[in-house]
Amino acid sequence: MNGVHDMGGMDGFGKVEPEPNEPMFHTEWEARVLAMVRAMGAAGAFNIDTSRFYREMLPPHVYLASSYYKKWFLGLEDMLVDKGFIAAEEVAAGHAVQPPKPLKHGKFALVDVERVMVRGKFGRPAPAAPKFKAGDRVRAKNIHPATHTRLPRYVRGHVGVVERDHGCHVFPDTAAMEAGENPQWLYTVVFEGAELWGPDADPTVKISIDAFEPYLEAV
């Protein structure tokens, strides 16, 4: 979706302001939100792509005005209601009112903690041969899906060069919609600064994205 989360190349957000000696969490609730998202994801309530899509679906003014973990919280609450794990009336009451919905992997317990301390595996066996190889010139398709995609707007329609082949991975565009892993080849594609930002771009800058094969067409 063409949301405000797709920020690459936007102007007007001001300077980057690093915080010296930044704590891991700024409030206790931030840590609880992180833990709940990790736990409910590991229990099978949702996948990582769906959780990203729910943050992207927050209204633009809410997305831009909310802190990082506030976005995580709002996305989590919306997602759990939509998927039927909690009810709006329970959110309003602050307590469970209805019976639970079974979780794919069962209750998240102490024995499951180690599972969330290593990132998930997204590589999958290849269903077909790759269409592209390192060195190929490719164009990022001019597509504007209304749902989740990992093709940022700033590269669409632009030509780059395939630099690396990462093998086949879960395709976020379908996984986010719970429409299957639909594995796709994944490539690092490099763009010249001027190709993306025009003739005034810094000539020393190159930008790469990791692009799934359906995002690309041969040039």
Place this chain on the structure above:
Amino acid sequence: MSEHDHDHHDHDHSELSETELRVRALESILTEKGYVDPAALDAIIQAYETRIGPHNGAQVVAKAWTDAAFRQALLDDASAAVSTLGHVSRVGDHLVAVENTPQRHNMVVCTLCSCYPWEMLGLPPVWYKAAPYRSRAVKDPRGVLADFGVSLPKETEIRVWDSTAETRFLVLPMRPEGTEGWSEQQLAELVTRDSMIGTGFPKTPGAPS
């Protein structure tokens, strides 16, 4: 301070309290429904607070600086290379190490959300997840580096890696001069988090930390 500023602060304060209440309520609901054990949530937080952090990445960088075979293995397949180091926390698949050279500087961003090699660097700082960095890193990386007080020679190529998939990028910074004969442990202390994101350099020997 203007009246408007007062209003703003009051608003921030009440919003924080409201969020805290809502977060607690959600945890109560999830616990009562039997979805999560709150002790397991505590354990997740403790694991994040104690086991991950830039010290993991710093050990990897220091080893690459002192062991040419490891450096090559890291550049070939960082997940596999890092997995051979028993003392570093477990690393996921698809970690990619990218090497800075006198000709090329690498910088990592996630314009769409907050993808970051947290097994190597810990949880990302707020600036990495915020709009100024995510919007400008791909269009004006030299301007972003200036915000960090970092300046590169004007002919140095800058390569920005936008983490748009489940690949995760770790910058292998250049070893500081004046560190000949240093041990891995001494070198690891020079490696900063930002030098592994590409928004900073390692510390210089002898400079105040």
